Amino acid sequence: MSESAGPSTPSRKRSRWDTDDNTAESPPPIPIPKRRTKPKPTRSDASHTPERTGTPVQSVQAPSGTPRPRPLHSRYVPPRTAHPPLLPSRSVYCYERLNAIEEGSYGVVFRARDKQTGDIVALKKLKLDEEKHGFPITALREVNALMVCRHENVVGIREVVVGDTLTQVFIVMDFIEHDLKTLLSVMPSPFLQSEVKTLLLQLLSAIAYCHERWILHRDLKTSNLLMNNRGTIKVADFGLARRYGDPVGVGGLTQLVVTLWYRAPEILLGATTYSTAVDMWSVGCIFAELLLNEPLFQAKGEIEMISMIFKLLGPPTSQSWPDFNTLPLAKSITLPTPHPPQLRQKFPYITSAGLDLMSRLLAYDPDDRITADEALKHPYFTESPLPKHPDLFGSFPSAAAGEKRRKPDSPSAPARAADYKLLTEFD
Amino acid sequence: MSTSLYPLASLAQVEKTPSREDGIPEELELDLRAFGCKLIYEAGVLLRQKQVAVATAQILFQRFWYVTSMKQFGIGDIGMGALYLASKLEECPVRMRDLINVYDLLLQRTAHRVKYPPEASAGPEFKYVPMSYVGSTFYDLKDALVVAEMQILKRLGFNVHVVLPYGSLVNYLRLLGLTEREDVSSKAWGYLNDARVSLLQTPVYALYAVPTIVSAAILLATRQLGIALPSSPEACWWELFDADWEDVWSVAGYTMRLYRERSPDDQARLLRLVSKKGIRSWLEENAPTTSKS
Numbered sequence: 001m002s003e004s005a006g007p008s009t010p011s012r013k014r015s016r017w018d019t020d021d022n023t024a025e026s027p028p029p030i031p032i033p034k035r036r037t038k039p040k041p042t043r044s045d046a047s048h049t050p051e052r053t054g055t056p057v058q059s060v061q062a063p064s065g066t067p068r069p070r071p072l073h074s075r076y077v078p079p080r081t082a083h084p085p086l087l088p089s090r091s092v093y094c095y096e097r098l099n100a101i102e103e104g105s106y107g108v109v110f111r112a113r114d115k116q117t118g119d120i121v122a123l124k125k126l127k128l129d130e131e132k133h134g135f136p137i138t139a140l141r142e143v144n145a146l147m148v149c150r151h152e153n154v155v156g157i158r159e160v161v162v163g164d165t166l167t168q169v170f171i172v173m174d175f176i177e178h179d180l181k182t183l184l185s186v187m188p189s190p191f192l193q194s195e196v197k198t199l200l201l202q203l204l205s206a207i208a209y210c211h212e213r214w215i216l217h218r219d220l221k222t223s224n225l226l227m228n229n230r231g232t233i234k235v236a237d238f239g240l241a242r243r244y245g246d247p248v249g250v251g252g253l254t255q256l257v258v259t260l261w262y263r264a265p266e267i268l269l270g271a272t273t274y275s276t277a278v279d280m281w282s283v284g285c286i287f288a289e290l291l292l293n294e295p296l297f298q299a300k301g302e303i304e305m306i307s308m309i310f311k312l313l314g315p316p317t318s319q320s321w322p323d324f325n326t327l328p329l330a331k332s333i334t335l336p337t338p339h340p341p342q343l344r345q346k347f348p349y350i351t352s353a354g355l356d357l358m359s360r361l362l363a364y365d366p367d368d369r370i371t372a373d374e375a376l377k378h379p380y381f382t383e384s385p386l387p388k389h390p391d392l393f394g395s396f397p398s399a400a401a402g403e404k405r406r407k408p409d410s411p412s413a414p415a416r417a418a419d420y421k422l423l424t425e426f427d
Numbered sequence: 428m429s430t431s432l433y434p435l436a437s438l439a440q441v442e443k444t445p446s447r448e449d450g451i452p453e454e455l456e457l458d459l460r461a462f463g464c465k466l467i468y469e470a471g472v473l474l475r476q477k478q479v480a481v482a483t484a485q486i487l488f489q490r491f492w493y494v495t496s497m498k499q500f501g502i503g504d505i506g507m508g509a510l511y512l513a514s515k516l517e518e519c520p521v522r523m524r525d526l527i528n529v530y531d532l533l534l535q536r537t538a539h540r541v542k543y544p545p546e547a548s549a550g551p552e553f554k555y556v557p558m559s560y561v562g563s564t565f566y567d568l569k570d571a572l573v574v575a576e577m578q579i580l581k582r583l584g585f586n587v588h589v590v591l592p593y594g595s596l597v598n599y600l601r602l603l604g605l606t607e608r609e610d611v612s613s614k615a616w617g618y619l620n621d622a623r624v625s626l627l628q629t630p631v632y633a634l635y636a637v638p639t640i641v642s643a644a645i646l647l648a649t650r651q652l653g654i655a656l657p658s659s660p661e662a663c664w665w666e667l668f669d670a671d672w673e674d675v676w677s678v679a680g681y682t683m684r685l686y687r688e689r690s691p692d693d694q695a696r697l698l699r700l701v702s703k704k705g706i707r708s709w710l711e712e713n714a715p716t717t718s719k720s
Contacts, residue, residue, distance in 0.1 A: 077638050077669035078432065085437040086493050086633070088582045133523060134576045137515045143585050144516070160585035166577045243518060 092161045092170050095123060101400045111175055111401060120401075121158060124171040138239060143171060145215045145241040153206035155226055155236040176226035176234050177398035183227060186396070190293040194388035197381055199233055200287055202390075206235045207283060208372035211276045216244045218257040220282035222289055231393030244275055258282060260305055261297050265316075266366050268306050270328035277366035280375070284361030291347060306333065313362060314341045321364035353380040433588045436493040436633045445496035450710055455700075456497065457630070461685060462697050463488055463502035464628040466533050467510050468620075473529045476510070477519050482620060483589045484513035485627040487579055493633055494582045498710065500575065501702035503534055507568075508575025516587060527568045531558055534701065541698045544691060589632075592619055595641045599668055603645070603656065614648035615641075618682060629681035635674055642670040643678035 095112040101122065102109050110123040126139050146157035158172040180199075184190070191199065203225065210217060218240040226234045240257050253274060255267050264281035266274050288296035297312075299305035310316075315335040316324045324330055343359055350358070357380045360370040370378070381387060397403040446456045464485045471481035488502075488509040507530045514521045532555050543550020558564040580587065596615060605611045619641075620627050631640055642665045649656055656664045665675050689697070699705045 074669045077636060080435060080636060083432045083435040083636070084586065086434050086440060086490055087584045087586075088494055089580075089584045133520070134511060134573050135515075135580060137520060140512075140515055140587075144588070147586065147588060160580075162581050166574070166581070 089160055089162045092123070092163045092168065094161065095121065095172070097123070099401075112172075120175045122173045122175045123161075124173065126169045126171065128167045128169060139169070141242045142238045144243075145210070145217075145238040146171070146173075148213050149206075149210045149215055149238075151206050151209045153202045153232065153234055154209070155234040173236075174234075175401075176228050176236070177401060178227045178229075178396060179223050179236075179400075180225040180227055180233065181221075181223035182399055183396060184222060184289070184293060186399075191290055192385075192388070194385040195231075195393065196287070196290045197385075197387035198231065198390060198393075199227075199290060200283075201376065201381060201387055202233050203235065203283060203286065204372050204376050207279055208376060210235075210241075211279070211372055214243050214245055215241055216276060217241050217279050217282075219259060219262075220279055220286065221259050221262045222286055222295075225286070229393075229395035229398075231388075231390030260299060260302065261285065261295050263305065264366070265306065265309055265364060266327065268302055268309075269324075269330055269333070271366075272328075274366065276371065277369040280361055280369050280372065283372075283375070284358060287358060287361060288347070291350065307336070310336055312342050312346060313359075313364065314339050316364045320368075323365065323367075351380070351383060353378070353383055356380070433590050434490070434583070434586050435635070436490070436630075440493040441634060444493055446492060446498065449496040449498040450714070451497055451706070455696075456492070457684070458689070458693070458697055459497060459502050459700060460489060460492060460630060461628040462701070463506045466503065466530075466537075466701075467506045468627075469533055470507070470510055470526070470529045473532070474510075474521055474525060476514060476521060477517060478620065479591060480514045480517040480519055481510070482591055482627055483517055484510040486589050486632040487513060487583070487587060489630045490583055490633040491579055492630070495578070497700075497706050498703060500578065501704070501706070503530065503701040504571045504575045504703075505579065506530075507572050508577075508579050511572060512576045512579055512587065513589075516589070523569060523572065524565075527565060527572065528558070531564065531568060537698050537701055541695060544695055590637050592637050592641045592644070595637055595668075596644065599638075599641055599645060602667065603664060605645075605649075605654075608652075608654070610652060611645075611648050611654065614651060615644040618644040618647050624682065624685045626678065626682055628685060629678075631678045631681050635678055636669075638668040639670040639674045640678055642668050642675045643682070646675055647679055647682060 094115055096115055098111040098113060098120075100108060100110055108125045110125070112121055112123045113119070114121060126136075128136065128139075143157070143160060146154070150156065155176060156174040158174065161170050161172055162168060163170070203220075207217065207220070215238075217235065217238060219237060220235070224235065224237040226236045228234070242253075244253075253272055255270060255272070258264070258267060258278060262282040262285045264274065264278040267278055285296050297305055297308045299308050314320075315338055317338065318324075341359065343355060343362075347355060347358065357370070357375065357378045360378075361375065363369040444456060447453060451459075467484050467488060468481060470476075471478075471484070484506070488506055491500075491505055491509070507526060511521065511523070511526055535555055536553050539550075539553045593616075596612075596619060600606050600612055600615065618624075618626055626632070626640055626644060631643075646665070658664065663672065665672060696709070700709055
C-alpha cells in the first residue's frame with residue numbers, strides 16, 4: 001500500500017492461496033467459504049485432534065459451567081484452519097484462452113478467462129522442454145517469490161496449473177491492463193510530478209516488502225511494471241528473483257542479472273555478493289525514466305554502460321565508493337578524468353529534494369545506497385506537489401487486452417424514449 | 428509482519444489418506460513414511476547436504492502422502508525427488524548424478540538387508556557395487572527422479588512453502604529460561620531432527636503448526652530430564668506459544684511410536700516395500716477377500 005497517497009479502490013481478487021486477513025482478530029475462526037474452491041471437506045472448528053485423542057486434559061476444561069474463553073490467537077500463530085489445505089494443481093482447461101499477450105525468453109503469456117468465475121487472468125506458460133536438471137530452479141524461485149510477496153503492488157499469483165503432460169506448467173496471475181513501458185510510449189503527455197511520486201511510492205513499498213521477505217527481484221525495469229486503470233502499479237516478472245541471505249549459497253550470485261540499462265555498477269564490475277542495493281539502483285533508473293520519458297542509460301554494451309554511468313555521476317572516488325578497487329573488474333577499467341556529477345543538468349526541473357533522492361538511489365557505494373524503507377520516508381514525497389491519489393489517474397485502452405483507442409462516441413438515439421414508447425404501446 | 432502460511436493437510440485428508448484408501452494399513456503407512464524419511468536423511472548425510480534442505484525434503488515427502496497413495500509411487504523415488512527439489516528450494520542444488528549414486532547405494536543396502544537380515548549375522552558384509560557406466564540403471568533412476576520431482580510439485584499445487592522449527596525452538600527455550608540447560612536444548616533439538624528418532628520422520632509437519640511441534644519437542648525433552656514447567660490450568664507454558672495441549676500431546680505420541688520395537692518380520696516387510704512394485708505385490712498377497720473387486 002502506498003504510504004501517503006492512500007490505496008486505490010480495492011480491486012483485490014481472491015486467489016486460492018489467499019488467507020483471510022481478519023481471522024486473527026475475530027475469535028471464532030470459521031473459514032469463509034471461498035468462491036473459487038472446489039467442494040471441500042468441511043472443517044468444523046479449530047479443535048482437530050486427529051486419530052489419537054483420549055487425553056485426560058479435555059475433561060479438565062470441560063466440566064465448569066463457564067467454559068474458559070479460548071485464548072485469542074496470536075497474530076503470529078493463526079488457527080490451523082487459516083492454513084491452506086494441500087491441494088493438487090488444477091488443469092489448465094479450467095481456463096479459456098483468449099489471446100496471446102507477449103512472448104519472452106522465459107515463455108508465452110496468454111490472456112484467459114476462468115471458466116468457473118469468469119475472471120480475466122494472465123497465464124504464463126513456463127518453458128520446460130530442454131531441461132537437463134529437472135524442474136528449472138529459476139521457475140521455482142519465481143513461483144516461490146510470487147507466493148511469498150503478496151502485496152498490493154506486486155502482481156498477484158492465483159495458482160499454478162498443469163496441462164496434459166508433465167512439461168506443461170502455467171502460472172496464473174491477475175491480469176493487469178498495461179505495462180509501464182508501453183504506456184510511457186503511447187501516453188499523450190508524460191506523467192505529472194504528483195503522479196511520478198505516487199508510482200514511485202508504490203514501487204518502493206513493493207520492493208520494501210520483497211526485501212523484508214529476503215527476496216531480490218533482480219530485473220526491475222519499466223516493462224516489468226504493470227499498471228491497471230486505477231492508477232496502481234504492480235511489480236511483475238520474478239523470473240530472475242531469488243532469495244538472498246548470509247551465506248549467499250553455492251557459488252555466490254550470478255552477474256547475469258538485470259537488464260543492462262538498469263544494472264547496478266557493482267554487478268557490472270563483477271561482484272558476486274551483491275544485495276538489495278541492486279534493486280534500488282534499478283528503482284533510480286526507473287525514477288529517471290518516468291521524469292525523462294525515456295530510459296536513463298541506453299547503452300549497447302557493458303563497457304558503454306559503465307562509461308555512461310561515469311559520465312553522468314562522475315567517476316567513483318575513494319569517498320563515493322571505498323570498496324571500488326576490491327571489485328574483480330575494477331582493475332580493467334580506466335577511470336575518466338574526475339568531474340562532478342551531471343545530475344542537475346540532466347534533470348533541470350526537479351526540486352532539490354527530488355534530486356537528493358535520485359542521487360541516493362544512484363549512489364555508487366552499495367552500502368551507502370538508500371534502502372527502500374528509507375526512500376519511502378524521503379522528504380520528496382511530503383513536499384508539494386503531493387502524490388496524487390491513484391483513483392485520480394487517467395485510464396487508457398489496454399494493448400494487452402486487444403483494446404484500441406476509442407473514437408469519440410457519436411450521439412445515438414435516445415434509448416429511454418424508445419423504452420418508454422415500447423411500454424406505452426403494449427399497454 | 429505477516430508471513431504467508433504454509434499448507435497443512437485437511438481433516439478429511441488426515442482421516443483417510445490415499446494409501447489407506449488403497450488398503451494399506453495405517454501402521455504400515457506410518458512405518459513406510461518413517462523409513463522413507465530415514466533414507467532421505469541418510470542420503471543427505473552422504474551428500475553432505477545442508478540440514479535445512481534435508482528437513483525441507485522430509486516435510487515435502489510427508490505432505491505428498493496426503494495427496495497420493497503409496498500404490499502409485501514408491502517411497503524411494505519420492506524421497507529422492509523431494510531431496511532434489513528441496514535442495515533447489517534451499518539454494519544448494521545437488522548434482523543429479525551424485526543424488527542418484529547415493530540412492531543407488533541406499534537401495535542396494537536395503538536389498539542386501541532383505542537378503543541377509545542383520546539378526547541372522549551369517550550373511551556376507553554389504554559391499555556397494557557401483558552402477559555400470561553403460562547400463563540402464565542410471566537412466567531408469569534419472570527418469571524416476573525427474574518424474575518424482577514434477578509429481579511432488581504438481582500434487583502439492585506448487586505450494587512448497589516450508590517453515591522450519593529451529594528458530595522457534597531457540598526463542599521458546601530462551602523464553603522459558605532454559606538456555607542455561609544445554610542438555611535441554613540438545614535433547615529438544617534432537618527430537619526435532621535426530622538420525623534415529625525425530626519428528627521429521629512423522630507426519631506432524633503436515634498436520635500441525637510449527638509452535639505446536641516445537642512445544643512437543645520441549646515437552647519430551649523436559650519430561651525426559653525431569654524438569655518441571657508451569658502446567659496448572661491457569662498458567663500452562665504451552666499456551667505462551669499458542670499450542671493446545673491435545674495437539675502437543677498428540678505430536679509427542681507420534682514420536683513415541685517411532686521408539687516401539689518392530690519385529691524382525693515387520694522390519695523385513697518394510698525393506699521390501701520401498702518401491703511401488705513392492706507395495707503392489709504386497710497388496711495383492713494381502714488383499715482382504717472382502718474388498719470390493
